[in-house]
Amino acid sequence: MGVKVTFVQADGVEKTFDDVATGQSLMEVGRFNNVEGIMGDCGGSCACATCHVYVTPEWQAAVGPADDIEVATLDMVSDLFKSNSRLCCQIQLREELNGIRVVVAPSL
Amino acid sequence: MEAGQVEAAQKTGKCPMGHGSASLAGVSMTDPQVMAAPGPFYQALRKDSPVHYDAKLNMWLVSRYDDIVTVLRDPLTYSDKHGYAAQYASGFFEEFKQILERDGGGFFPDVIKDDPPAHTRVRRLMDKAFTAHRVATLEPQITALVNKLIDQLVAKAGDGQVVDGVNDFAIPLTIAVICEQLGFGQLSADKVKAWSQAVTAQIGRMQNREQMLANAAQICDLQNFIIAEMRAREAQPREDMVSDLVHAQTEDGKLEFGEAVSLVRAMIIAGNDTTASAIGNLIYVLATQPEVAKTLQESVDDDRLLNRFVEELLRIEPPVRALAKMTTKEVELGGQKLPEHAHVMVLYASGNDDETQFECPRNFDLNRTNLGKHVAFGVGVHRCIGASLSRMEIKVVAREVVRRLGDIKLAIPVDQITYAPTVAVRTIERLPITFTRRG
Ligand code: HEM
Ligand code: FES
Numbered sequence: 267m268g269v270k271v272t273f274v275q276a277d278g279v280e281k282t283f284d285d286v287a288t289g290q291s292l293m294e295v296g297r298f299n300n301v302e303g304i305m306g307d308c309g310g311s312c313a314c315a316t317c318h319v320y321v322t323p324e325w326q327a328a329v330g331p332a333d334d335i336e337v338a339t340l341d342m343v344s345d346l347f348k349s350n351s352r353l354c355c356q357i358q359l360r361e362e363l364n365g366i367r368v369v370v371a372p373s374l
Numbered sequence: 375m376e377a378g379q380v381e382a383a384q385k386t387g388k389c390p391m392g393h394g395s396a397s398l399a400g401v402s403m404t405d406p407q408v409m410a411a412p413g414p415f416y417q418a419l420r421k422d423s424p425v426h427y428d429a430k431l432n433m434w435l436v437s438r439y440d441d442i443v444t445v446l447r448d449p450l451t452y453s454d455k456h457g458y459a460a461q462y463a464s465g466f467f468e469e470f471k472q473i474l475e476r477d478g479g480g481f482f483p484d485v486i487k488d489d490p491p492a493h494t495r496v497r498r499l500m501d502k503a504f505t506a507h508r509v510a511t512l513e514p515q516i517t518a519l520v521n522k523l524i525d526q527l528v529a530k531a532g533d534g535q536v537v538d539g540v541n542d543f544a545i546p547l548t549i550a551v552i553c554e555q556l557g558f559g560q561l562s563a564d565k566v567k568a569w570s571q572a573v574t575a576q577i578g579r580m581q582n583r584e585q586m587l588a589n590a591a592q593i594c595d596l597q598n599f600i601i602a603e604m605r606a607r608e609a610q611p612r613e614d615m616v617s618d619l620v621h622a623q624t625e626d627g628k629l630e631f632g633e634a635v636s637l638v639r640a641m642i643i644a645g646n647d648t649t650a651s652a653i654g655n656l657i658y659v660l661a662t663q664p665e666v667a668k669t670l671q672e673s674v675d676d677d678r679l680l681n682r683f684v685e686e687l688l689r690i691e692p693p694v695r696a697l698a699k700m701t702t703k704e705v706e707l708g709g710q711k712l713p714e715h716a717h718v719m720v721l722y723a724s725g726n727d728d729e730t731q732f733e734c735p736r737n738f739d740l741n742r743t744n745l746g747k748h749v750a751f752g753v754g755v756h757r758c759i760g761a762s763l764s765r766m767e768i769k770v771v772a773r774e775v776v777r778r779l780g781d782i783k784l785a786i787p788v789d790q791i792t793y794a795p796t797v798a799v800r801t802i803e804r805l806p807i808t809f810t811r812r813g
Binding site for chain 1: 447497498501502504505506507510677678681682685743744745746747751753754755757761762
């Protein structure tokens with residue numbers, strides 16, 4: 267059973283994908299479906315910050331916080347950083363995230 | 375510099391540290407003066423001729439940040455594969471290829487330099503090798519290696535010998551790290567250095583036939599070494615990266631043997647000159663810019679500041695100055711029409727110095743809010759695989775050097791510092807230093 271995910275692009279356009287397989291990262295969904303602003307240059311190795319999203323408030327608890335290494339990478343784009351910032355390559359899709367909604371951060 | 379001063383400098387439109395612009399007339403990127411101090415040349419390019427034809431190189435130099443990102447985000451129009459093939463062993467390609475087929479186990483094109491979708495297929499195998507999280511677990515190992523080399527420096531200096539920050543330290547360190555990762559016993563630094571230079575020369579466009587022959591012999595030696603290591607793991611898998619590649623499955627089946635050879639070769643070469651150059655630059659900066667040395671001393675116990683220090687070092691002194699791509703169709707870039715099959719040289723170093731992106735770009739400023747924007751590791755699908763690993767190496771070196779060595783100074787006049795004669799990587803060749811011992 268897949269999950270539903272929604273990206274709100276920086277231009278306001280919403281992209282929703284129903285029935286996405288769990289076990290992959292949110293970055294992979296965005297990148298392979300051409301969500302604008304989700305580049306995923308480093309392939310999910312937490313090294314580039316080109317998969318930066320803001321997690322909508324109602325999903326923050328379920329998603330959880332960034333770890334130290336992710337925080338360090340986010341610190342390199344501190345002008346775009348907000349308290350709900352996450353690198354979405356570090357968000358693995360699982361059942362509890364069914365319906366998740368994130369806003370794509372502006373490009374670097 | 376104080377925040378107030380920076381603001382004041384920006385308001386008057388003046389930065390305390392500028393390059394001063396140069397004239398472009400009759401000048402080539404390959405001119406020795408430009409190679410040694412490229413800043414003014416880059417600045418003139420950005421200002422007067424952002425997509426500039428360099429007649430001597432027969433290449434279009436792309437110098438503005440935005441144009442660089444445009445190129446790197448469009449890998450099908452600005453192809454690595456075609457750029458690489460056209461550049462490779464320039465002028466002697468057939469002969470070079472025959473030598474490798476005869477004496478080096480085969481001619482193996484660099485699959486990592488292919489274009490999507492072929493590139494995507496192999497790149498996925500490599501992406502997980504050096505994730506930031508995996509590299510974090512290597513910190514103790516890397517710290518031990520760094521300290522072993524610092525011990526050797528201290529001993530050598532104690533004997534009254536001149537110590538070379540590049541050849542006695544930066545190069546052996548990066549080689550030791552990558553050998554450990556790939557699973558090789560320790561290789562001699564001279565050997566790896568010779569291999570690296572031979573491979574890098576193939577894309578540097580600056581070799582004559584005699585040099586090509588010598589380089590081809592080195593590359594044969596390198597490939598024969600790799601093939602023997604791979605064969606050993608075919609018979610008996612081990613816990614290392616070479617073994618992973620030998621037994622790797624892509625989504626569409628197995629990685630071919632020749633592809634795996636080219637990937638191992640790329641890992642040996644791509645990570646060494648680059649990371650060693652960064653470490654050489656670090657020591658050079660510490661020896662010549664007291665205010666940066668002071669900044670580092672003040673940051674050394676704060677992981678966040680130390681990470682920022684490394685990133686700003688890579689921005690201000692990027693090891694890779696330029697790499698080539700080739701247009702696959704007619705296209706307009708930065709107001710300039712480029713024909714199909716145009717050679718395009720991406721000037722990463724100029725992108726990092728672009729004053730429209732980085733305020734007062736010649737200031738070493740840990741507080742930049744957009745540090746992650748720099749292009750020292752590239753951008754887009756070919757962005758560096760080894761970014762986290764090299765960041766870690768540089769960070770550990772910065773920390774341990776400051777803890778253990780004081781008062782680092784050049785042992786030769788600054789104008790005697792020379793750079794390796796290649797367009798691709800800006801590498802200090804020799805860096806004699808003196809220092810005092812701290813711990
Ligand atoms: C400070 C050190 C380093 C710098 C400045 C650097 C820089 C770069 C740059 C500029 C690119 C090319 C991006 C493009 O085509 O636009 C690149 C690609 C690459 N780097 Fe690094 N690199 C460094 C360290 C390393 C290390 C340690 C490794 C290996 C462990 C490595 C492996 C690679 C590979 C395999 C590629 C090709 C990736 C591809 O084309 O998909 N690099 N690097
Ligand atoms: S894809 Fe690079 S940090 Fe997420």
